Amino acid sequence: MARKLRKDEPNKAPPKSGADDLSVLHPDMTVSIAGQSVTVREYGLLEGLIVRGYMRPFTADLERMLSTGSEVLTEDVMDAIGLHAHLVHRALAQSIAVAGNEASETDMQWIGQLKDLDGDRLLNTWWGVNGLFFLRQATRRVAERARRQALDGATSTLSSPPPDSDPLIDSDAIPNGSSNSSTNEP
Template identity: 40%
Template sequence: MAVRVDRNAPKAPAAQAAGADAGATNDLDILHPDRPLKIAGRDVTVREYGFVEGQRLAPLLQPFQADLYALITQGSTPPNYERVAAVITKHQDRMLQLVAASASVEQEWIESLSDLEGELLYVTWWVVNAGFFIRHALRQGALGTTANSSPSAGAPSTPA
């Protein structure tokens, strides 16, 4: 037997709470993307870089961001994780330092992880920090400060 559902009827409190929790969780993920996880028996929290930390890490970030900007702008679709992973691998020594800073762990500990554990840490690090890197790469590209940028062909905006 069919039951008629009034679309204008108020939702049950449980349904309202579930919908509110899902929206709040998504908002919280965006505003505070930190992820706690257990790797190799150790509790680790992978966190997004803050403003000051991002400034401090800028020299490490720039070559990676330049390659990330090139990757983002070369196609009509956003790059998948495999393509980003290739850029991460290209900058492996820098990435090791960046992941260690994000997770507040020692580089030696990361080097001791199994393949599966290391992949879990790096994927989690990318999920948490992708927005940070993409924002900075796009800003760096927009400002023309990527390693591959060329000077403008036009006249300077202010005379000498």
Template identity: 30%
Template sequence: MSAVTKLEDGEQDLAVLFPGRTATIAGRVVAMRELNFVESLQHGAQIASLAEAMSAIALQGQLDDLDSLRQVFADRHEQVLDLIAVSCDQESAWVRALGARDGENLLLLWWAVHAYFFLRRVLTRVQLELLRKVGARDGRTSSRPSPKQGMTQNGSASTPTGN
């Protein structure tokens, strides 16, 4: 039997919908999972703040990798630490007490699970901002307005009318 086993259709659906990873951080096994719907509502302001800052970087063309986000995470460290604690079901105090290496590893674990969660929001914001910029260039629309009902623009006599 090969080392790679064929998975039945749908067998990994839950893992795709709710990605998660496990690692040992500071001697503790940590199961990092993506925020669920209720948690994303409860922490909506923190999530929106991070997504807005990431979007600003993306619009500047600087959202290349995790290193481009380090300043965003540093500027909003309280929010990031809270989201990390919720995502791995650990006490906030434990997360805040980690040493530099363990803290970095936990941050990387959190980002590995949440990158797509945030990038979906960033892409939506960036697309909306670009559409606003395109639409606000000179205020023109792409087509002329339709004539009022019952009126023609040229009053064409060659168009027959039905009875």
């Protein structure tokens, strides 16, 4: 049972852990890239729906990688990112744009001019902030396909009655010469 502490009574509760609680709820990260402080944001709901639409080819490649059952290496993901560089460029720019705004041409150009090391830092930060956004989509599709395959592979133990028969009437229980019709014919 809880009780109220007196003013002179010290609080003996353990210190709250969770210094990373905010980063779990809002994993935005600010990094220094090419001499500029850049905040890479997690996509919001509506923004994420837009990004999801144009990034579908990239997500499909992630899905294919995950569905093999083999271990997926970070470099495998980076290869998929490279295959869809034009889409990722747009998604990267969107993640550094001011929340609620679309990525500007200036953002796109700035990213396009980054040197390898700075570009790699930005790309890895973007993946750290938004990677789960794409992986959730891919894993949901893989899981749904597996469930459907399991259901399609399951066979029913109930047999269906032959066509043109009434499953509620046992034909063996009807005496010979009798009809299951309700009309009285001689």
